[in-house]
Amino acid sequence: MNHTRQLPDRRSVRGRSGAATVAPPPAPVRERRRPVSRQWAAWAFLAPVALYLVLFYAYPLYRNIDLSLRHYTVRSFVQGDAPFTGLENYRTVFDDPAFAPALLHTVVFTAVCLVLQYAIGLALAVFFNQHFRLSASLRALFLVPWLLPLIVSASTWSWMLNSDSGIVNAALHTLGIGPVHWLTSPSWSLTSVIIANIWIGVPFNLVVLYSGLQSIPQSLYEAAALDGASAWQRFWRITFPLLRPVSAITLLLGLVYTLKVFDIIWIMTKGGPADSSTTFATWSYQLGFGNLVPAFGPGAAVGNLLVVAALVFGLVYVRAQRKQALS
Template sequence: MTHTTQLPDRQPARVRNGTPHTAPPPTRQRRRPSSQQWAAWGFLAPVTLYLILFYAYPLYRNIDLSLRHYTVRSFVQGDAPFTGPANYLTVFQDPTFAPALLHTALFTAVCLAFQYAIGLALAVFFNQHFRLSTTLRALFLVPWLLPLIVSASTWSWMLNSDSGIVNAALHAVGIGPVSWLTSPTWSLVSVITANIWIGVPFNLVVLHSGLQSIPTSLYEAAALDGANAWQRFWHLTFPLLRPVSAITLLLGLVYTLKVFDIIWIMTRGGPADSSTTLATWSYQLGFGNAMPAFGPGAAVGNLLVVTALVFGLIYVKVQRKQQAP
């Protein structure tokens, strides 16, 4: 008795344009992620979770606050009515908006200019590698390492009208006392001075790191060509330091826009709103009154976020143009 093995039936070939055409092979199954892919997702998961919890969700909540009419009761119960852009219109029509915007612009521009200029000068100075340069550079980091509440309280004591060391020094040279913190003329100058002192070390550290990456052979070649110190700085140091300068100014801008604690501790935005910025005004609206205005306060905060985002996009666009062939 013979056994025959039956072969599976093959589908007949289709004829297309006079030539036989077989059916396409079955599609392959999707490959499972490899161990390296799972490891990559494992490393990304904590960062993604952190960004969602501490950046995306607070930003979403702030946008929601600015688009609803929140009171203390509705803030707890969560039944605030939707008002759309009404809170933003309230902010724009408020008489405090224009002075706060002007103070924010002046505070940011003056602080950035002096912090960068002083930080660059110190970075070039410490780049000479003289004796005790490392020790002195470490001492310049003290204002940056101190808690802001300590720095602001120290400046408040130094600029006190009655017992401050600054007025005592002025009296020693025959100049009368100045109401640094209680005069509308000097209050903004006082907080700007304190913030410049705090921000210079950051500029010093970043710019000094950028100077370390410039080859010394370029300076030697320029010196052989007869270039003096100023020409070497203007034609070598400054252009080669431009990428580092750009990121330093951008980070300084973002930080200075949101400065709150220094101003609040020293002047509380006063007197008569003479040192009020958008950051301090946002806090006053949301938490500084017996009847808090959560919606307008969140709207002012969102204006600061949009401003920082715009400058960040400008920086990215400029960097892409510089890197384009």
């Protein structure tokens, strides 16, 4: 009976002298695993961010949704025994006579501010991209409205637009124009807060769009100039198309910020007079905290409508970016 033994795989290799030698079998390749200490280190770095998101984003959003689905009073808000009412608070908001004017004011306020902030910011970014003397100093001065606290900016505009002692009406008086009741007239209150918000938001658009202009190669402009393209043609054919990714994120962030503007409107007009400058942001505050009998549920429902609007526009932006990447 023959007993065979399986020998390890050895390959013959010729050395420098030409003699055949037997090479040792290759060592087995072992899969390298990440050390456990590194895994714990990765989780340790992620833990503060995750904790921050849960405490300051996820939990407040959950509480706001819960508020909008229950009938909360001051007592039940403290004790936490509010009955579940489903979508009743949303139905109350939609049936409220103030819903349509607040929706209209929110749309007008957001659209006008967004368009003018972007247009003025883009014009200033193109202007400062010429790199003339004092360009850096002037850009720094334009950042002042963005750096000031909102309460300071809103209070300053309230003083400037004061009907009796405001500097704007004083300037109009020198031109022979009568006083305008900027903050106390239903016809002008929304315009007043729009002007103030545009002034505050232009520096942000200027900074982001100016950074985008710096990434455009100057060789493209030089080639277009050699081909005889005018300044407008260079802007429309080169600058504007190449700024589309930066413009998209600028408009999205501006939209989210403008939807939730509360400080400026509340300090300047408190949503009045006669709710002529009330938006969803100020209306939500009035429902929840501006009355003797607070309506926490409807106030939270209005706030959730703002969250949904911002989320919808965010999803539209993400989908547009995916289509652009695939194309």
